[in-house]
Amino acid sequence: MTTLAAVQFSGVSKAYRKNPALRDLTLTIPAGSVVGLLGRNGAGKSTALRCLVGLDDTDAGQVTVLGHHPLKLDIATRQRLTFLPEQGVPFPTATVAALIELCAPLYPDWNRPMEDEVLGRFDIDPRRRLRELSLGQQRAVGLVLAVCPQPALLVLDEPAANLDPVARREFMEIILGLVGRGEGDRTVIFSSHVLTDVERVADRVAILHKGQLLLHSALDDLKDEVRRVRLVFDQSPPANLIIPGSVAVRQMGREVLATFRHFDDGLAEQLAGTAGVSGIDAQRIGLEEFFLDLVGDHRTPEGLAA
Numbered sequence: 540m541t542t543l544a545a546v547q548f549s550g551v552s553k554a555y556r557k558n559p560a561l562r563d564l565t566l567t568i569p570a571g572s573v574v575g576l577l578g579r580n581g582a583g584k585s586t587a588l589r590c591l592v593g594l595d596d597t598d599a600g601q602v603t604v605l606g607h608h609p610l611k612l613d614i615a616t617r618q619r620l621t622f623l624p625e626q627g628v629p630f631p632t633a634t635v636a637a638l639i640e641l642c643a644p645l646y647p648d649w650n651r652p653m654e655d656e657v658l659g660r661f662d663i664d665p666r667r668r669l670r671e672l673s674l675g676q677q678r679a680v681g682l683v684l685a686v687c688p689q690p691a692l693l694v695l696d697e698p699a700a701n702l703d704p705v706a707r708r709e710f711m712e713i714i715l716g717l718v719g720r721g722e723g724d725r726t727v728i729f730s731s732h733v734l735t736d737v738e739r740v741a742d743r744v745a746i747l748h749k750g751q752l753l754l755h756s757a758l759d760d761l762k763d764e765v766r767r768v769r770l771v772f773d774q775s776p777p778a779n780l781i782i783p784g785s786v787a788v789r790q791m792g793r794e795v796l797a798t799f800r801h802f803d804d805g806l807a808e809q810l811a812g813t814a815g816v817s818g819i820d821a822q823r824i825g826l827e828e829f830f831l832d833l834v835g836d837h838r839t840p841e842g843l844a845a
Contacts, residue, residue, distance in 0.1 A: 551600035575737035787832035
């Protein structure tokens with residue numbers, strides 16, 4: 540995999556009607572990666588993607604896409620970038636075939652076999668009008684328009700939203716198939732609320748919270764380093780217990796659960812020496828549990844600064 544950057548956000552801020560959507564976002568996405576962009580509703584995910592593809596301009600900072608400013612892309616670079624928005628497909632009264640024939644000539648590398656494969660997997664008759672299709676089939680047509688150009692950079696905003704588990708898996712397999720057919724430098728960035736999908740296909744994750752970047756990491760590294768630690772106290776632990784380095788803390792009787800972004804043997808020894816602790820147990824947790832701790836009600840100031 541090349542180490543070149545496919546996308547760079549440098550100090551990007553954006554507000555709508557004086558309501559901040561992004562706050563000083565700095566993020567570099569290496570070419571050839573599959574990045575899951577995570578965050579609660581209103582975290583700034585869609586705004587970041589819209590700035591990335593040039594649908595919105597930034598108020599401050601700069602975005603670079605495939606080496607260019609997103610509002611100044613030449614035709615050749617635009618042909619290497621595709622975007623599937625969260626809502627709707629264009630021209631709902633058109634037939635699927637007519638829409639594809641409108642878009643396909645715009646891309647010199649349009650893949651007809653891939654087009655047939657996606658339409659077949661979702662049982663789509665090209666002669667039907669878009670408005671006559673199910674929601675899942677409409678999303679699949681959007682996916683055709685996004686993946687068949689074989690872009691160097693594929694950007695997807697909630698690509699499998701409102702789809703059943705089978706359809707979601709089909710979507711993810713198609714996305715991975717696109718990356719696998721490339722030369723190792725195809726990049727995919729997708730937002731999702733379904734963290735099992737992210738774990739299935741992403742090799743990196745970026746987490747936004749209230750417009751700020753909390754974390755950007757290789758997924759395998761994150762899984763290796765994150766732990767939830769159970770501390771058992773002889774008596775009730777002190778109220779509002781502070782555990783340095785934790786991203787979330789919750790108390791349940793004589794037990795305290797603390798989640799850590801970086802955990803090692805030295806930290807375990809330090810926690811075992813905490814006054815009143817009679818037992819300690821560290822366990823691995825999945826991406827969904829870690830995400831909920833990082834942005835949920837039990838997060839700590841240390842976690843928000845991670």
